[in-house]
Amino acid sequence: MLKDITIGQYYPTGSYIHQLDPRAKILATFAYIVGLFIVDNFFTYGLLALFVLACIHISKIPIKYMLKGLKPLRVIIIITFIINIFMTSGETLFSIGPLNVTIEGLYQGTFMALRLMFLVVGTSMLTLTTSPIILTDGIENLLKPFKKIGVPAHELAMMMTIALRFIPTLLEETDKIMKAQMARGADFESGNIINRAKSLVPLLVPLFISAFRRADELAMAMEARCYRGDTNRTRMKQMIMTGRDYKALSIMTLLMAMLVYIRVSF
Amino acid sequence: MDKMIQVENVTFEYTNNEKQVIALNKISFEVKKGEFVAIIGHNGSGKSTMAKHLNALLLPSEGDVRVQGMNTKEEEYLWDIRQVAGMVFQNPDNQIVATIVEEDVAFGPENLGVKPSEIIERVNNSLSQVDMEEYRHKAPHLLSGGQKQRIAIAGVIAMKPHCIILDEPTAMLDPSGRREVMKTIKKLNEEEGITIINITHFMEEAVEADRVIVMEEGNIVLEGTPREVFSQVEKLKELGLDVPQVTELTHQLKSAGIDLPDDILTVDEMVMNICRLK
Numbered sequence: 352m353l354k355d356i357t358i359g360q361y362y363p364t365g366s367y368i369h370q371l372d373p374r375a376k377i378l379a380t381f382a383y384i385v386g387l388f389i390v391d392n393f394f395t396y397g398l399l400a401l402f403v404l405a406c407i408h409i410s411k412i413p414i415k416y417m418l419k420g421l422k423p424l425r426v427i428i429i430i431t432f433i434i435n436i437f438m439t440s441g442e443t444l445f446s447i448g449p450l451n452v453t454i455e456g457l458y459q460g461t462f463m464a465l466r467l468m469f470l471v472v473g474t475s476m477l478t479l480t481t482s483p484i485i486l487t488d489g490i491e492n493l494l495k496p497f498k499k500i501g502v503p504a505h506e507l508a509m510m511m512t513i514a515l516r517f518i519p520t521l522l523e524e525t526d527k528i529m530k531a532q533m534a535r536g537a538d539f540e541s542g543n544i545i546n547r548a549k550s551l552v553p554l555l556v557p558l559f560i561s562a563f564r565r566a567d568e569l570a571m572a573m574e575a576r577c578y579r580g581d582t583n584r585t586r587m588k589q590m591i592m593t594g595r596d597y598k599a600l601s602i603m604t605l606l607m608a609m610l611v612y613i614r615v616s617f
Numbered sequence: 618m619d620k621m622i623q624v625e626n627v628t629f630e631y632t633n634n635e636k637q638v639i640a641l642n643k644i645s646f647e648v649k650k651g652e653f654v655a656i657i658g659h660n661g662s663g664k665s666t667m668a669k670h671l672n673a674l675l676l677p678s679e680g681d682v683r684v685q686g687m688n689t690k691e692e693e694y695l696w697d698i699r700q701v702a703g704m705v706f707q708n709p710d711n712q713i714v715a716t717i718v719e720e721d722v723a724f725g726p727e728n729l730g731v732k733p734s735e736i737i738e739r740v741n742n743s744l745s746q747v748d749m750e751e752y753r754h755k756a757p758h759l760l761s762g763g764q765k766q767r768i769a770i771a772g773v774i775a776m777k778p779h780c781i782i783l784d785e786p787t788a789m790l791d792p793s794g795r796r797e798v799m800k801t802i803k804k805l806n807e808e809e810g811i812t813i814i815n816i817t818h819f820m821e822e823a824v825e826a827d828r829v830i831v832m833e834e835g836n837i838v839l840e841g842t843p844r845e846v847f848s849q850v851e852k853l854k855e856l857g858l859d860v861p862q863v864t865e866l867t868h869q870l871k872s873a874g875i876d877l878p879d880d881i882l883t884v885d886e887m888v889m890n891i892c893r894l895k
């Protein structure tokens with residue numbers, strides 16, 4: 352039952368965007384996030400929306416699937432919207448008790464909610480079109496220049512790889528332990544929150560013990576295979592930026608320039 | 618130089634909260650290049666501890682271990698030793714590092730600083746040697762135990778070792794997985810001339826070796842060809858070890874008064890000998 356959880360939610364379609372270099376995609380995503388904070392009117396939002404729709408279309412990911420990512424966040428989005436409506440001072444539209452709803456508030460609330468939605472949709476574009484492993488490699492590569500100032504780029508990437516490698520194994524194990532405990536009469540589903548939390552103890556203890564044992568053995572196996580951090584280490588897969596990566600980055604730059612221009616001159 | 622491994626008077630003790638366990642007690646043996654050695658012995662007899670000495674994961678408290686003449690105590694040889702003597706562990710899940718089969722096989726050569734084009738070549742070769750080419754893009758957790766263990770072996774082969782130490786590689790596998798792994802090991806020994814040290818609890822696997830070493834309390838108590846070792850049924854039983862089924866049968870037939878030679882190891886030999894009776 353736990354196996355159904357998909358991590359990183361990679362959605363392979365083999366589209367143009369899927370094939371882009373992960374570094375290009377990460378950089379573009381950063382630019383996009385910055386862009387979201389430059390945008391300050393409905394016209395530029397419209398521009399951004401067009402861009403996002405175009406990306407979704409090219410990526411061949413169904414829009415429905417993209418919007419599913421918003422579902423877990425709807426509460427936060429609604430709360431943001433409501434807080435902004437009431438907390439912004441300005442010309443009062445109407446009031447509910449002591450709370451005033453202002454025109455500026457409505458404007459601000461809609462803006463913030465839109466910004467959040469764009470943020471989620473845009474960034475999930477990155478994880479939906481890039482497998483977690485490739486994403487990790489991309490992050491490692493981008494962080495490399497910062498190694499001099501002490502950013503442990505390789506170590507971070509290695510940690511992520513190992514986490515990705517062991518998540519399915521540990522989920523499987525959790526499943527097994529749960530079934531074993533249930534066979535002995537353990538009950539994970541009923542009772543109040545405290546009882547349920549208590550019933551997790553006999554699940555977590557063996558799981559932790561086994562995770563530590565695994566870590567120990569894995570470390571030994573890695574050492575036996577000459578692992579010594581990234582000193583003198585090469586990679587089988589080389590990352591190469593090609594024409595289409597530069598094209599994608601150029602389009603992103605152009606869009607950013609437009610957003611900045613509109614913001615400054617109107 | 619035809620010696621792969623020399624172990625001389627090695628003693629090793631684990632110290633755990635002031636308690637000392639002597640895991641190896643003045644043990645000595647040698648392994649020749651190209652040999653296939655099986656190490657047996659009951660739980661806690663020091664087999665894994667021994668194995669970890671052979672590629673410098675543990676260093677002897679006393680005595681010396683040499684791999685192709687390189688003493689494991691000398692730090693400058695550390696990475697050479699680990700490249701020459703590869704190691705495969707018992708639990709297939711806990712020795713696979715990467716999320717894709719081919720990336721895991723590449724892990725060793727990457728650590729050695731081999732250049733990318735050669736890594737790809739080595740990965741191809743290693744995967745074909747263990748018959749796992751079609752799984753190269755799969756995630757390891759989707760493979761069977763035997764397949765995972767073959768990937769672990771491929772990961773070691775890709776480092777071009779001269780010797781592979783396997784610490785109960787088949788202990789967590791089903792019979793068919795066990796056969797797959799044994800077949801792979803034998804092939805590497807016969808076709809590539811790689812020295813094999815196979816630690817096992819399965820006597821049927823030990824029979825396939827050129828030489829069997831029996832350990833007890835951190836030392837060697839019996840050593841010889843499978844025939845020599847397994848003909849000493851009484852002694853093995855005293856040590857709390859099983860003997861291969863065929864050997865057990867011979868032993869029982871003999872004690873029932875039937876005249877058979879001591880050193881029958883395979884079913885075929887048994888058939889031959891029984892047909893010859895009377």
Ligand SMILES: Nc1ncnc2c1ncn2[C@@H]1O[C@H](COP(=O)(O)OP(=O)(O)OP(=O)(O)O)[C@@H](O)[C@H]1O
Pocket residue numbers: 631632633638639640658659660661662663664665666667
């Ligand atoms: N990390 C450790 N700390 C303390 N004592 C240990 C440690 N590892 C092993 N020992 C002890 O050293 C002795 C030899 O253990 P070892 O693991 O080498 O045996 P083994 O022959 O591999 O057994 P098995 O067949 O169960 O794998 C045992 O008495 C064991 O309890």
Ligand SMILES: [Mg+2]
Pocket residue numbers: 664665666784
């Ligand atoms: Mg052991």
